[in-house]
Amino acid sequence: MTRYGLLLLALCSAVILHLHISSIEMSFAAKWQVISSFQAQTFADFQFLYAALPRLVLATLIGAALALAGSLFQQLSQNSLVSPLTLGASSGAWLGLICSAVWFPTLAASYSVWFALVGALLATGTAIYIAGRSGTKNLHLILAGMAIHILLGAVATVIVLLNEQPTQNLFIWGAGDLSQTDWQWVEWLWPKLVLCLVVFIFSQRPLLLLRLGHDNARARGLHLKSFISSIALIALWLVASSITAVGVIAFIGLIAPNIARLIGAKKPRDELASSLLLGVILLISSDCIALYMSQLSEGFVPTGTMTALLGAPLLIYFAKRQLTRHPVTQNQSHFAVTAPLLRYGILLSVLMVLLLALIFFHQPNSQQFWLFALPDSLTFSLRWPKVLAVISVGAGIAVAGVILQRLVRNPLASPDILGITGGAKLAVVFSTLLVTDTIINSTLVAALVGSLAVLLLLICLGRANQYAANVIILIGIALSALIEGVIHFALAKGTSDVYQTIHWLAGSSYYVNDKQAMLLFSIVATLLVITMFTTRWLTLIASSDEIAAGRGVNLAKVRLTLLLLVALLCASTTALMGPIAFVGLLAPHIASLIGAHKAIQQIHFAILIGMLLMLFSEWFANNALYPQQIPVGTLVSIIGGSYFILLLFKQSHKTR
Incomplete structure (x- = not known):
């Protein structure tokens, strides 16, 4: 059986398992009747038609979008460890959504995806600029992306802690939740993924030329900057749309392309197609486990958490393969200058004394901020530890x-x-x-x-x-x-x-x-x-x-x-x-x-x-x-x- 035959078989098995776990009380004949008529008569029918079925369709769309985005990033950078996660795009998109919910609630209802896209674009652009052209093929880009990820995560934490009420509704969303009560998000998302067809139709030859190197690709007539910018923007749009719909789903964009290459996908379009199918399979399978765990614990287990639990070991495996083939360029440059x-x-010591004095003697109150006084025993006992x-x-x-x-x-x-x-x-x-x-x-x-x-x-x-x-x-x-x-x-x-x-x-x-x-x-x-x-x-x-x-x-x-x-x-x-x-x-x-x-x-x-x-x-x-x-x-x-x-x-x- 061909590779695509096996992938389609695995996909069908995952879909059947998902339909079974999401509505255990219904028979497959009853489920098929609801699907064919698209009408619900009983409460179980309503639950299946407006909760289980849109959840499955949304998992299919999200898995395909994230996997395709990951494959595009990896082919553009020629680095198998690049993904929306390791570039900082996911954290950038999430921070954009948090900012829109807190400061622009009226715009967030209709334009949240654009806030997510701007956040993802800024985060990814910063990571790539930091790494430079020569650093995109090794761990330098990954380290830069994770630095961006930590920084944006810290900013998001401050906003959440200072605005608990406006951000409460984002908590479950941020965990990567596929739960649905209607077809609203499916109807919102699928038109935004039409760009996937554009990628499949026009990207085969340019991506193939990229594998020859930038100079050779440019010599063969490829407008390098325009192509890379356009494809990267499409990938970021897929990421922003997915995170806007269901929150942060980690690892799908990293793992799916690596598995695709591992099972024999060599040509660019072949890798894109295999990655897409694998992304759908991985996310539906992860959601099956999340549903099953939720039923066992009688509580909520987010799908995003489950993909992280399953994806972390696979990242380690593929990372070791990447390092074996492409050793990391290590650099002891510390941007050094000579100085006394x-x-x-002496300067650092003086600053230390000044800061200590500021901490102990600064006594602000609601009427006057810049108030200095000797600390009393209670204040001193609270501050020195x-x-x-x-x-x-x-x-x-x-x-x-x-x-x-x-x-x-x-x-x-x-x-x-x-x-x-x-x-x-x-x-x-x-x-x-x-x-x-x-x-x-x-x-x-x-x-x-x-x-x-x-x-x-x-x-x-x-x-x-x-x-x-x-x-x-x-x-x-x-x-x-x-x-x-x-x-x-x-x-x-x-x-x-x-x-x-x-x-x-x-x-x-x-x-x-x-x-x-x-x-x-x-x-x-x-x-x-x-x-x-x-x-x-x-x-x-x-x-x-x-x-x-x-x-x-x-x-x-x-x-x-x-x-x-x-x-x-x-x-x-x-x-x-x-x-x-x-x-x-x-x-x-x-x-x-x-x-x-x-x-x-x-x-x-x-x-x-x-x-x-x-x-x-x-x-x-x-x-x-x-x-x-x-x-x-x-x-x-x-x-x-x-x-x-x-x-x-x-x-x-x-x-x-």
Whole structure:
């Protein structure tokens, strides 16, 4: 039997299974009668005709659209790890929808898809511009896309937390929900997918020419910029339309094209068609599992969460295949300049003192914002644990970033992508949902257990590759996408405990007490002292594997040791304050920028910069919207992500 015959057989089986699970009480003869007459007589008929059947049709349309978009992105970039998820398009579209619901509710009803398209377009364009033309075929583009993803997710979190009422209806939607009560969304969506026909008719020859390289394609008469821009815009339109209809569905656009190539799809149109069929099969099958799990638990299980659970392991598998064929280009460039370090050290120390004074002596009230006074004993007792905690977190994550960037030899590497903080997030969400405990009681234990579980996973999966950081980072990306689905699932529940969880996930110092702050400080200080004894390893391994091995370094053991240090630093800081993004990426980068090139110098300056960034974010988060508070981790993500993206823009402009 041909490949298409097998795909059609699998599709028919998935459709039959979906029809059975969605309406178990009805026989297939009764279902066929309702389909043929398109009329309902009983309540079961109505449920099948206006809930089960449109859900199946919508899953077919969404699966086809996302898979086709993913295949187009991968063929344009010649990178099998590119997708709406890893380009940041999904998070951009989702942020656009949130903004429209909060600030433009009258326009959102009719033009929400355009808000989603603008968000997806800006996110994808930024990621591609950061990576540059030479970076689209390797992990550089994926890292840039995930940085955009984290930044936009932080912005969306702030908007949700500050506008709980307008965004409540978006919670289930954001989890990727295919539930339907009529044919409204099917009728809305299918005309917007007509562009798929245009792609099939006109894209075969241009996509084939792209495989010869840009120069050869241009020499054969292909208007490269026009074609790539048009096809990318069509792919983003498919993504924006799908997310507007059902919310975020991860991994379909990444997995379907990879499976299509794995089963023998070689020509561009063949890959598009196979990917389309596989996308439909994957989404209908995931929805079958979501329906079955919902019936077993008598609760709501979003389809988007289920696709994330199924897709994360497949991402790891295809990522390892991609790295085997196309090794990641690693670059130790830190955008470095020569500068007198002593002057910068004094400046950073002075800023530290000023920030500490600002935090303790600034006493705003409802009548006067810029009011300074000596803190009373109560105010001091409330503030010093938070200050100690944010200082410890800033130092710990900054050093974790130094270790990871030298291990990967890439200034884009960050502990946020490693997956350790992702394991903590996942464990805390599950503990609050399943154990029904409050976030205050479950955070520390759950976060540590989750972090250690991810560490064991990294050790098992990384052993065959000598703990190569490229594989580890891609595992972290897979976990991040999986966690996003679980977080949206938590939002959909909408209880008070869940809102506490979301505040913790945003990175908050609100629940920190003196004992916890002292414990965190002790752990981080101990780990930092241990790190000082690894500076020789960090210096050698940052140069090259050959140089390190020639100097007697056992690469596998050193990588495992350094990975363990990063894991412990991330686990301890995340357990207390929640995930803090971009500090581990930004602090080492700025330290190198001011001239701290040696490992010991970079560690020292990264600690100062990490603490400064956390202290400023702590003060600004507590006072910017006084008396409302912004979670400090979210603010750090926005500040750090924005600044780092601006630096990358500047560097990209210089190198072109």
